[in-house]
Structure formats: C-alpha cells, structure tokens
Amino acid sequence: MDGLIGIDDPVDGIDLASPEAGPKRARSLHARHAALDAASAQLRLLDGLPLADGDFDATLERVGHVGGLRPAALEFFQINVGKLCNMTCRHCHVDAGPDRVVENMDRATVDACIAALDRTRAHTVDITGGAPELNPHFRHLVDACVARGKHVIDRCNLTVLLLPRFRDLPEWFAERGVEVVCSLPHYRQRNTDAQRGDGTYERSILALRRLNAVGYGRGDPTRVLTLMANPSGAFLAGDQSKLEAEWKHGLEREHGVTFDRLFCLNNMPIARFLEWLVETDNLQGYMERLTNAFNPGAVDGLMCRSTLSVSWDGRVFDCDFNQMLDLEAQPEGARSTIFDFDAEAFARRRIVTERHCFGCTAGAGSSCGGSTS
Amino acid sequence: MDPYYKPEHLPHFGDIGQGAPDLGRKFFDYYGAVFAQGALSEREKALIALAVAHTVQCAYCIDAWSTGALEKGADLEQMTEAIHVATAIRGGASLVHGMQMLEHVKKLGM
Numbered sequence: 070m071d072g073l074i075g076i077d078d079p080v081d082g083i084d085l086a087s088p089e090a091g092p093k094r095a096r097s098l099h100a101r102h103a104a105l106d107a108a109s110a111q112l113r114l115l116d117g118l119p120l121a122d123g124d125f126d127a128t129l130e131r132v133g134h135v136g137g138l139r140p141a142a143l144e145f146f147q148i149n150v151g152k153l154c155n156m157t158c159r160h161c162h163v164d165a166g167p168d169r170v171v172e173n174m175d176r177a178t179v180d181a182c183i184a185a186l187d188r189t190r191a192h193t194v195d196i197t198g199g200a201p202e203l204n205p206h207f208r209h210l211v212d213a214c215v216a217r218g219k220h221v222i223d224r225c226n227l228t229v230l231l232l233p234r235f236r237d238l239p240e241w242f243a244e245r246g247v248e249v250v251c252s253l254p255h256y257r258q259r260n261t262d263a264q265r266g267d268g269t270y271e272r273s274i275l276a277l278r279r280l281n282a283v284g285y286g287r288g289d290p291t292r293v294l295t296l297m298a299n300p301s302g303a304f305l306a307g308d309q310s311k312l313e314a315e316w317k318h319g320l321e322r323e324h325g326v327t328f329d330r331l332f333c334l335n336n337m338p339i340a341r342f343l344e345w346l347v348e349t350d351n352l353q354g355y356m357e358r359l360t361n362a363f364n365p366g367a368v369d370g371l372m373c374r375s376t377l378s379v380s381w382d383g384r385v386f387d388c389d390f391n392q393m394l395d396l397e398a399q400p401e402g403a404r405s406t407i408f409d410f411d412a413e414a415f416a417r418r419r420i421v422t423e424r425h426c427f428g429c430t431a432g433a434g435s436s437c438g439g440s441t442s
Numbered sequence: 443m444d445p446y447y448k449p450e451h452l453p454h455f456g457d458i459g460q461g462a463p464d465l466g467r468k469f470f471d472y473y474g475a476v477f478a479q480g481a482l483s484e485r486e487k488a489l490i491a492l493a494v495a496h497t498v499q500c501a502y503c504i505d506a507w508s509t510g511a512l513e514k515g516a517d518l519e520q521m522t523e524a525i526h527v528a529t530a531i532r533g534g535a536s537l538v539h540g541m542q543m544l545e546h547v548k549k550l551g552m
Contacts (some may be wrong), residue, residue, distance in 0.1 A: 259518055307484075
C-alpha cells in the first residue's frame with residue numbers, strides 16, 4: 070500500500086502495536102481469526118436470538134413508518150478512511166487496531182470521495198476510522214473539504230495526538246476550524262480505562278489539555294471540542310444534556326479541562342462489542358434492553374436518514390454500522406461505489422435495516438451526532 | 443424448588459397495578475416524579491436509591507438501580523461509596539444504640 074503507517078512502518082520509530090503508541094484493551098477479531106470477524110456471522114448471531122419484538126421493520130411499521138426507513142436530505146458525508154488504529158478498545162464496532170494495515174483508503178479513493186462530495190449538498194464531512202489521522206492522505210482530505218467550505222469533523226481517539234508525528238495536529242486543526250469529536254467513555258478514570266485500556270484516561274486528559282491550549286473547548290464556534298461517550302458495558306447511554314453538565318463540572322474541577330458539548334451514544338451489538346456481549350453472557354439481555362427501550366421519537370433523527378457513509382475501499386453505505394456489517398446501501402437502480410456515485414439515485418433509496426438498528430432507536434436515540442430525540 | 447425471587451418480575455412490575463389500578467398509577471407516577479431531576483441530579487438520586495436498596499436488601503431494587511446508576515453516569519467507585527454510606531449508617535445505628543445499653547449498665551451497675 071502507498072505509504073501506510075502500520076506495524077511494518079513505524080510512526081517515528083514507534084511500533085503502533087506497542088503499548089507506547091496507544092493502550093490496547095483487546096486484540097482485533099481479525100488478528101485472532103475469530104469467527105465473528107465475518108460480518109455474516111455477526112448478522113446470523115443477532116438474527117438467531119429469540120426476541121419478542123425483534124423485527125426492526127415491523128417495529129417501525131407499528132409507529133407509522135410503513136415501507137421501511139426512507140432518507141431525509143443528505144447533510145453528512147461520512148468517510149471511514151480505514152481500520153488502522155493505535156488503540157484496540159474492547160467495544161470497537163470497526164474492529165480497528167494496529168494490525169489493520171490493509172483496509173485503509175488510498176489516494177484515488179480519497180479523491181473520488183471529494184469529487185462525489187461536490188455532487189451533493191452535504192454541509193459536513195465527517196472523517197472517521199480507525200484513527201483517521203493515521204491515513205497518509207488525511208491532511209489532503211481535510212484541506213480539500215475545508216477549501217470547499219465544508220464543516221469538517223475529525224473523530225479522534227485523543228491518544229493519537231500524543232504520537233510524535235501528530236503533535237502539531239491540535240494547532241493544524243485550529244487553523245482550519247476542524248471540529249474535533251473525541252472518544253471519552255467517562256469523565257472519571259475507571260470506566261474509561263476498562264473500555265479503552267489502561268493509561269487511556271491519563272493520555273486523553275493530556276490530549277484534551279493540548280486542544281484546550283490552542284483554543285478548543287472554550288465556546289469558540291470555529292474550534293469546537295465535542296466529547297463522545299458510550300457506556301462502558303451492557304447498559305444504555307444516559308441523558309445527554311444532564312450528563313454533559315456533570316462531565317463539564319467533573320473535568321474542569323479535577324483536571325481544569327473544558328469542552329463544548331457531549332454526545333452520548335449506545336454501544337452497537339457489532340464486532341468486538343458483540344463478542345464481549347457473547348463472552349459475558351450479556352447478549353440476550355442487552356438486545357432485550359434495546360428492543361424494550363425502542364423510542365418512536367428517535368426515528369426521525371436517525372443519522373442514516375441524513376448520512377452517506379463511504380468505506381476505505383469506496384463502497385457506499387447508509388451508516389458506519391451498516392458499513393461494518395457489509396450491508397451496502399441499496400439506491401434505486403444499480404448499486405454504485407463512490408467512483409460512479411449517483412446522488413439522485415442514492416436519495417431515493419430505502420435504508421437497509423437489521424436488528425442492530427435497535428441500538429440507535431433505544432432510549433434517547435443514538436447516533437454519531439449524539440441522541441436523536 | 444422455584445426461587446422466591448425471579449428476575450423476570452422486575453420488567454413486569456407494572457402488572458402490580460392489576461389489583462388496584464388507581465393506586466398503581468399513583469405509585470408509578472409518584473415514583474417517576476421522585477427520580478426526575480430536581481434540586482438533586484438524576485445521578486445523585488440513583489446513588490441514594492442504590493444505597494437504600496442495599497439497606498432494605500431488595501434484590502429487585504439492587505438489580506434495577508445498579509443499571510440505573512450506571513445509566514445516569516455513575517461509576518463503580520461512586521456506587522461503592524454510596525453503599526458504604528448505607529453500611530456506615532446501618533452499623534452506626536447499632537452502635538449508637540449502645541448508648542442506651544451504656545445507660546442501663548450505668549443505672550444497674552455499681
């Protein structure tokens with residue numbers, strides 16, 4: 070691959086697989102050749118569970134969405150630039166890790182995304198991974214989107230900002246008005262490290278301080294610092310606005326760290342979180358919790374209705390979760406990749422839904438933009 | 443033999459309204475209002491509920507409020523401290539009654 074940073078190509082002498090490069094709570098399903106590495110095995114497992122109200126489309130119909138879920142206007146152009154990551158969190162729905170050196174977007178696909186972006190009215194480009202910063206074309210992609218006047222989001226694991234090659238990123242982001250959306254499962258240490266690996270919390274606080282130092286998280290609309298919290302276990306995300314107030318208070322009091330807003334999202338029963346649910350005998354109970362907490366008020370705001378999601382290899386999906394389950398978007402007519410993307414056909418698609426979708430409709434609703442109700 | 447406590451009772455707690463619907467409704471309305479954010483946050487109320495659940499040793503309540511406290515953003519350290527508060531009051535309640543014992547002993551003894 071072209072200049073990818075991986076286990077054979079250390080970042081400034083640091084092996085991404087080492088604990089120095091980032092905490093490791095688990096190993097990827099892929100590296101372990103686990104049965105659940107296959108998306109089809111994950112879907113089969115979910116589908117085979119005995120659930121009283123486990124048919125997502127039938128549940129939607131009961132609340133008035135007959136004929137499946139249909140898209141709203143496209144707002145968010147989400148690009149998953151690859152699965153490479155300096156961390157290996159226990160709950161990762163991407164199954165990202167330092168071993169994922171193949172599944173990373175090349176320059177031609179990045180440029181195809183930019184060309185396709187020009188054919189849409191999406192106002193925001195949401196760049197995710199893995200750790201998207203590790204992709205060698207990341208800065209080119211950000212610059213191209215900023216030049217087009219798009220709001221750019223970097224979904225950041227925080228610890229990557231401490232790697233020598235990326236220490237300039239906070240300032241680089243600030244100069245471009247990039248919104249930084251950071252993973253932090255809890256404002257206290259225990260729950261954060263349990264999910265993301267020992268030492269994550271401490272490094273995350275350090276990275277947040279660096280972002281604060283260049284003006285992030287201080288109410289400046291051009292330097293927005295958003296924290297993204299998902300529960301560290303088989304329970305639902307809490308009330309976003311109430312948790313935000315407690316987090317702001319807690320982080321400022323304990324560390325002098327400030328941020329602008331908190332997004333809460335539920336863990337999706339996909340990939341490594343799915344494996345954890347199975348291993349801890351939580352799967353049945355968690356799926357019951359999700360289906361029992363189905364919230365009709367969360368449906369309209371589902372992110373798949375306003376999002377397009379591109380994978381590292383240029384395939385197009387309704388959302389990042391469907392992407393990880395290999396459930397490609399089904400636009401009217403022929404399926405397309407980002408290379409021959411047809412925005413109009415895409416706008417007329419029916420969104421692909423399966424049982425994992427209950428994760429986004431449970432409780433206050435859940436999305437890459439936080440709660441949806 | 444079937445256990446007296448069955449976890450599946452908890453999600454069906456609402457069925458208790460079958461025998462006295464009005465009272466059931468009043469209880470659950472009240473219960474919901476109690477745990478809404480007020481002068482105390484939902485997290486603080488969840489921690490109090492968890493501590494009281496251990497005091498009354500209600501397995502259903504411990505199940506419900508362990509999940510509830512986590513969902514309201516508490517972590518294991520906060521939850522354990524809350525239980526120690528209940529424990530301290532419980533133990534203290536025994537010990538402070540020792541003052542009555544002391545009084546009896548002083549009255550009766552030489």
